[in-house]
Amino acid sequence: MILQLRNAIAKKDSNGKIIESHDFISCPACGFHSEKNVSELQKRYIGKKSFEFNGDANGAYNIARKGGLVLKKISKFSEKFRDLSLMQNQDLTITQNEWDKYSMKN
Numbered sequence: 001m002i003l004q005l006r007n008a009i010a011k012k013d014s015n016g017k018i019i020e021s022h023d024f025i026s027c028p029a030c031g032f033h034s035e036k037n038v039s040e041l042q043k044r045y046i047g048k049k050s051f052e053f054n055g056d057a058n059g060a061y062n063i064a065r066k067g068g069l070v071l072k073k074i075s076k077f078s079e080k081f082r083d084l085s086l087m088q089n090q091d092l093t094i095t096q097n098e099w100d101k102y103s104m105k106n
Contacts, residue, residue: 069094
C-alpha cells in the first residue's frame with residue numbers, strides 16, 4: 001500500500017498556468033491534517049506574524065531532526081568503540097520505531 005501524506009492544491013488560470021499553490025499534509029491513518037492544524041494555530045496566535053504551512057519546510061525540518069539522531073548515533077558509537085572507522089552504514093540506520101519514539105518525545 002502506498003500512502004500519500006504530502007499534497008498540494010493549485011489554482012490555474014484559463015491557460016492552465018498555476019497562479020496559486022499551497023501544500024498540506026493529510027494522514028488518513030492518524031487523522032492529522034495540516035490545513036486544520038494551521039487554522040487552529042492561527043486562531044491561537046491572532047495578532048502575531050502570519051504564517052502559512054509549507055510542505056518543503058516541514059520536510060527539511062524533519063530531515064534535520066533525523067540528522068540529529070544520526071549525530072547521536074555517531075557520538076554513542078565513538079564513546080563505545082573509540083574508532084569511527086569501524087562504523088558501518090547500518091549503524092546509522094534510523095528504524096521506524098526509533099523515529100516514532102523520538103518524534104513523540106521531541
